[in-house]
Amino acid sequence: MAESASLLFNPHTYDPAHFDPETRRLLRATVDWFEARGKRRLIEDYRSRAWLGDFLDFAAREDLFATFLTPASAANKDGRRWDTARIAALNEIFGFYGLDYWYAWQVTILGLGPVWQSDNAEARTRAADLLSRGEVFAFGLSEKAHGADIYSTDMLLTPDGEGGFRASGSKYYIGNGNAAGLVSVFGRRTDVEGPDGYVFFAADSRHEAYRLVKNVVDSSKYVSEFHLADYPVGPADILHTGRAAFDAALNTVNVGKFNLCTASIGICEHAMYEAVTHASNRILYGRPVTAFPHVRRELTDAYVRLVGMKLFSDRAVDYFRSAGPDDRRYLLFNPMTKMKVTTEGEKVIDLMWDVIAAKGFEKDNYFAQAAVEIRGLPKLEGTVHVNLALILKFMRNHLLNPVDRPAVPTRLDAADDTFLFQQGPARGLGSVRFHDWRPAFDAYAEVPNVARFREQANALCTFVETAAPDEEQSRDLDLLLAVGQLFALVVHGQLILEQARLTGLDEALLDELFAVLVRDFSAHAVELHGKDSATEAQQNWALAAVRRPVVDAARSARIWEQVEALSGAYEMGQ
Secondary structure, eight states, rough: HHHHHSOOOOTTTOOOOOOOOHHHHHHHHHHHHHHHOOHHHHHHHHHHHHOHHHHHHHHHHOOOEEEHHGGGGGGGGOOOOHHHHHHHHHHHHHHOOOOOHHHHHHHHHHHHHHTTTTOHHHHHHHHHHHHTTTTOOOEOOOOOTTTGGGGOOOOOOOSSSSSSEEEEEEEEEEEETTTTTTEEEEESSSSSSSSGGEEEEOTTTTTTTEHHHHHSSSEEEEEEEEEEEEEEEEEEEEEEEHHHHHHHHHHHHHHHHHHHHHHHHHHHHHHHHHHHHHHHHEETEEGGGGGHHHHHHHHHHHHHHHHHHHHHHHHHHHHHHHBBBOOOOOHHHHHEEEIIIHHHHHHHHHHHHOOOHHHHHHHSHHHHHHHHHHTTTGSSSSHHHHHHHHHHOOEEEEEEOOOOOOOOOOOOSSSSOOOGOOOOSSSGGGGOOOSSSHHHHHTTTSHHHHHHHHHHHHHHHHHHHHHHOOTTGGOHHHHHHHHHHHHHHHHHHHHHHHHHHTTTOOHHHHHHHHHHHHHHHHHHHHHTTOOTTTOOOHHHHHHHHOOOOOHHHHHHHHHHHHTTTTTOOOOOOO
């Protein structure tokens, strides 16, 4: 009971004592606001697609966004800083109560990215003042015809002959585009060819030359299409030009995509309380549903996957906060949080839904919206495929070429994460070097399924050395993505183990979690075996990498007790 209660967020017992007093107050105030609102109102607002005005009024009264999203260098009040640890905590809370609330916050983060990276002091002051007034922000990058292909932007800036520009063009799929006090818009100059012509500029959604077209989704999230028609852009509005504008776009996504993982965790936690409570109290054929072995297995798998999501994400925070020009390991762990953690979230929901079945559709439950919203997170800030392809750039160096690195501590200190807005050029990923991944596994060599998974990780190293895709296969993205899934599992396991060591996680729980990871690795190896272009050597390697997890009935029964203890542990008031 104690283990499960301490690992999952529970509003009834939540006390973020590891943060400073003002952070604790704001996190607790946010939880209390949602709890006072109640489940019925929460669900009704979701069903009716109501705009989030009440929530944004609360955030403005509490100075919530300004406190959490103003870097110390731009702050006009004590306590304001950009602290990834407490941002992650708020992501989890927003996800727990509804992704619509998280989305308004998330796109504000994206909209601020180009501003906080800019040397334009006037724009930075303007953004800080807008935050202080409770305004939200937007990130004007995507377009209807090109998506987020920034090479092909049709937002055109024409010189006005007076040192400024007139901007014309459309943006599509832009969150908060209906209400943003500042929209960071990406475009290109008509008088300059190539990358030197890129521009990031600040626009105001209330300006007469800014035309809001529509909300492109059927949701409380306002995901807008907007059009600029001869919008005046003066020097005070220019955030970045040339290659720096391109880098600002990619670096902003680096900052923003991390938020997807902890939002996914929050969704899964709320859904899990509902699912376990329902299953434990549902009688079928004279027995509780949870008496059936397959139900216990599915709920246990969901629980340990969720614990793994939390462990990985918490540890990734430390690498984000400790990053610098000479330590860019976060560039691997970042797409991992976006791609791996969010897809794990889908699996968690699916496992629980298989248990609760039709209950998952009922309109009076949170689960019905969780089942829908969990699907969106793997598809935001770059698809799973894009992020899998990205992590492959790090595979050889990570697995085979480790270097000495100072140990990264747990980072819960009240510090400003300045490097996130000083990332510099968005290139050179192949030169990023990593500490040795093996010691994290060595520390748990006596845990049976960690040892079993280590065999598979060692086998992947052999694959990279002896059977890696050749030049022709490197153009076969379908095959490469299968390899990427195998590599992602090793990185996932590594950071889980690092965080387990730092937190003293129950080794039986860790063993149960790695039993799942062993099965996952085997499944992806079989998938690689079946790829059209897989060579005979690759096929042989794939089958040889399949392993059976170490089964321990007593261990599984002990973890099931943790899952069962979630029944009735939390229910949102009406």
